[in-house]
Amino acid sequence: MYLDLLHALPEVLSFTNFAAVIIGVIAGIVVGAMPGLSATMAISVLVPFTFGLEPLVALGLMAGIYNGAMYGGAIPAVLLRIPGTPAAVATTFDGYPMAQKGEGGFALQVAVVSSSIGGVASAFALMLLAPPLSKVTLLFGPSEVFWVAVFGLASIIFLLGGSAIKGLISACFGVFVSVIGSDPIFGTDRFTFGQLELLDGINIVILLVGLYALPPVIDLLEVPLKTDGVSSSKLGTEPLWRALPRMTRFWKTWIRSSIIGIWIGILPGAGGSMAAFISYNEARRASKTPDTWGKGEPEGVAAAETANNADTASALIPALTLGIPGTAVAAVMLGGLLIHGLQPGPMLFRDNPDIVFGFMWQFLFGAILLVLVGGSLATNSFARLLNLPRPLLGSVIIVLMLIGVYSIHSRMFDVYLMLGFGAIGYVMDKLNFPLPPVVLGLILGGFAEENLRLALRIGRGDWTILFANVTSLVLVALTVAVVVGPMIKRHFDKKREAGGEV
Template identity: 90%
Template sequence: MYSDLLNALPEVLSLANFAAVIIGVIAGIVVGAMPGLSATMAISVLVPFTFGLEPLVALGLMAGIYNGAMYGGAIPAVLLRIPGTPAAVATTFDGYPMAQKGEGGFALQVAVVSSSIGGIASAFALMLLAPPLSQVTLLFGPSEVFWVAIFGLASIIFLLGGSPVKGLISACFGVFVSVIGADPIFGTDRYTFGQLEMLDGISIVILLVGLYALPPVIDLLETPLKTETDANKLGTEPIWRTLPRMGRFWKTWIRGSLIGIWIGILPGAGGSMAAFMSYNEARRASKTPETWGNGEPEGVAAAEVANNADTASALIPALTLGIPGTAVAAVMLGGLMIHGLQPGPMLFRENPDVVFGFMWQFLFGAILLVFLGGSLATNSFARLLNLPRPLLGSVIIVLMLIGVYSIHGRMFDVYLMLGFGAIGYVMDKLKFPLPPVVLGLILGAFAEENLRLALRIGRGDWTILFQNVTSLVIVALTIAVIVGPLIKRRYVNKRLKAELGSKTGMEE
């Protein structure tokens, strides 16, 4: 089968197929950099127009857009604290503080290199692991997937830092939003208040734009006067000169790539969960965790390498089993079917040139990120900081309104976004963390669906959630994530009291 992988390479290197990847990467960066737009939306719009194209040309455009958009989301996340894509939320933690320090260009260079490394690792995982891992993913039943979702929520609540109580409240709010709409099993309305527009639930784009785009815009407009930022202080020197400064991130890149690949293989988890987990693990392993959240470049590297390592690996269950791991993977499966290609085990036997060519296109798209993203996006978008705040705020508001309205073409979504924006503004002022809200929305419905499915399989017997060794391992990890920080905090408080007591005794 790996001989078919090599045989597909010459076809991918043809002018039309390679140009499709280049165009896709550039388009993906632009789409990802626009708050409210996403790779899923861009590919959904693209799919109908690819009907008359060769399969590899169409798939090359999709692969390029996917790679480019995942990095493009880091551009507004770093410069404006507005994640262009849901997976870029964790990038704001240290990327935006770096921009405030005048290191926005360097933060974007760290992001593009990390994105490229994660994408390359993900592409190799897709090439090497798709056939054998098709059997492994079958071992994850509803109970195991439910515990994976709980583990993701626990990680962001207790390892993000700050108040666990506020983190828990934020996560619960996100989970509540996730259950709005029609019941997935019985079809009854839940918390729709008679609004037909809410039957399909709350779109992640609406919540994301409201929580993360509107509060920073309000802050921009509240302080209209802005001193000019020297472009030379943005850190926009040639990317090859900044590479030596990134050498210390190699452990973070390896760890984040492995986390992203693992999360990508699990159906439904997504790049957001991968980025949060990678960020938390890198922060926990850091010798200076107190610097994280205040402009630590390694935090940007941890988030970006993981959310890009999720891209191609999410297609492993999609291509081998027909189970899309993410929304983008689901759209890509639709693109495959439009061209007469049926996802599943037979795809590798009947169309090896297309499926392995698709894998090569993902690899080339990840490599091209450094050249196209590093030179085009970093040097151009970093200078957004020089725009006057009122003008910048006005442009962002227009992009927000267009992006949200374009989802379903209705004003109700715009009003909903403004409502979430008001909530996000209040939460930001009260120091409630916003990431648990987003992850609660992503994983809430995911956990509910699998919990109810597991209980239906077990006929209401709750012990079915603990009958598998894999489930018990994930439960143990979840308990460790919850108990570990609490024990550490208690130990630190006890040590501080002891030091304070010793100092008081000496003064007496």
């Protein structure tokens, strides 16, 4: 198989196939940077056009877009507190405070380097370990996946510091939104009020754009004409080679976050946002100065961005070997493969090694190109967006939001829904309710429900099926640790304080 890998290389390096990756990366960064447009959308628009293209050109474009968009999402997250893609939510935690401190340029450089490192690690995992890692996916049946979702939900409650009650309320709102639509087993309508548009549930992009993009835009417009501008010196932009030495101290975070991202990627359905959240949480727990997190700690940006790119190629492991996409983007990519007669499964690796392994190389090159293309593109052009007059910037973003949301299903219903979430988001923002738990509540709530019910059906109503094997028990232990750990730590901290006073 490793021979096949080398055999596929020359074809990838041919001019058109390589150019496809470069064009894909650039397009991906642009799409990712626009609030409302996501990689999923860009690739679904692309898929019909790939009919007439050579397979590797089509796949190269997709690999490039995927890698580019995962970094592109960080640009508005850092500069405007608007995550360009769902996976960039965790990037706003420290990226935006950095930008406010005048370190926006450095934040973007950290993001691009981390994204690239995560992407390269993920591509290597895909190239070298796809068959063994697909065995790991098989270990995760409904009850195990249920525990993964619970673990994810539990860790976010303690992720944000601040008021745990408010965090919990936000998470519950997210879980409530996940309940809307037809139920995952019987298809019974829930809270749809007879609207067919609500039957499939609420698309995460609609919620994200409404909740995250509208409130900052309103903020932006509340203080109009205050165009103090952001000069490049204020952005803190310096050449990448000079910024690099300041990043080397993140090496532990890079390794940890890459592993987390790859692991989340091979689990069906969880996706980049969960990878970024968990990785951010773990990095903060490991940090010696957890108090600086959320106030502009570059390592936080590194953790989030490494993980959300580390799940790109690894999400293709279950997609290519088992036909189950780890993320929404991987699902669309499977369609792109199908158009060229490439059906996922073990036979794919035997029948079309040149294309499959070529695709993997393209992922690797896409990740490397990210630094070269993204580094200059982001700091030299996108960062200057902030120099635009505020009314202009605000209206451009609103137009992009409307176009993006409309184009998901080509219907106005979604746009109204998005505006509704925008109003909710604005109120939540003003009342200091954290927004990230809403996003994760929506993603993981539905995921937890579906898998819990499947597990109970398999167990014929017997709850012990949830604890029936080692994988489940390990996940239960991790969940307990993530909930109880901070409590015990707080308890001991208090004791130590009390002891000191005596």
